[in-house]
Amino acid sequence: MKSKSSRTRVAILGSGSIGLDLMFKVKASEQFDLKFVVGRNANSDGLRLARSCNVETSSDGLDFLKAHEDAYDLVFDATSAAAHKVNNRFFSDAGKFVIDLTPAKVGRLCVPCINLDDMGAEQNVNLITCGGQASLPLAYALKQAVDEIDYLEVVSAIASRSAGIATRENIDEYMTTTEYALAKFSGAKKTKAILNINPAEPGVRMQTTLYAYARYRDFDRVRASVADMVEKVREYVPGYRLVVEPLESQGRITIGLTVRGRGDYLPEYAGNLDIINCAALAVASHRHATARLGATQ
Known part of the structure; x- marks a missing residue:
């Protein structure tokens, strides 16, 4: 098992079905260290489930991630197209790599089997729909x-x-x-x-x-x-x-x-939800491997 220091630190923004499925996928991978699952409703089923899985949660949304920007490297944004356009202003300024699972079309469009290798230098990768x-x-x-x-x-x-x-x-x-x-x-x-x-x-x-x-x-x-x-x-x-x-x-x-x-x-x-999450994980794994390769050179 990899040490936590060699893993990519991950935050998930959005505690709906996509965010929760991502949580289980990320936790099952040795490449990632899941730091946060963040939503908007403290009493939501999603945040309750995340807490039961021993993941730190917050209902303060983007404000929480702003206050803890040094604690994660990669963000999965599973909110909405409108919210992502606002969220990415901070992520871009903070130099955070974002995988956007909304149809906001802010970042570079990616389908892993077509252009994954072109995503290495992107700050924001959009998974379309x-x-x-x-x-x-x-x-x-x-x-x-x-x-x-x-x-x-x-x-x-x-x-x-x-x-x-x-x-x-x-x-x-x-x-x-x-x-x-x-x-x-x-x-x-x-x-x-x-x-x-x-x-x-x-x-x-x-x-x-x-x-x-x-x-x-x-x-x-x-x-x-x-x-x-x-x-x-x-x-x-x-x-x-x-x-x-x-x-x-x-x-x-x-x-x-x-x-x-x-x-x-x-x-x-x-x-329909699983395929976009599998694509998100493929992009995250590629970025993790690229970062690790750069660190050894």
């Missing part, structure tokens, strides 16, 4: 295999119980940020993102379907590019898999995927 983390690997794989994408549409369906207050408050930002990222990573001329929140019980597993009108010369190349990308995602999201292999009909390409969560804290059907 859960639908983005699911669909962007496939959108990027398409880009590598076709001549041009005229239109790209992504439809994500998630269980109502996996859509917390922050998710519902961020719907507009979810759409605009996902569509922006789809265009950026795929080069598509036009993009559209749709989020369906399914109230069915028991909760349904996250599923995302990608539709594209693209010009290509070899559809086998499309299949191979997508299959290769799925394996890259599965390196950090084991529950990621295709349910509809690439299909072509009347010029439209269809690909379907599902994400089964790891079940660290969230139920397995909440793959």
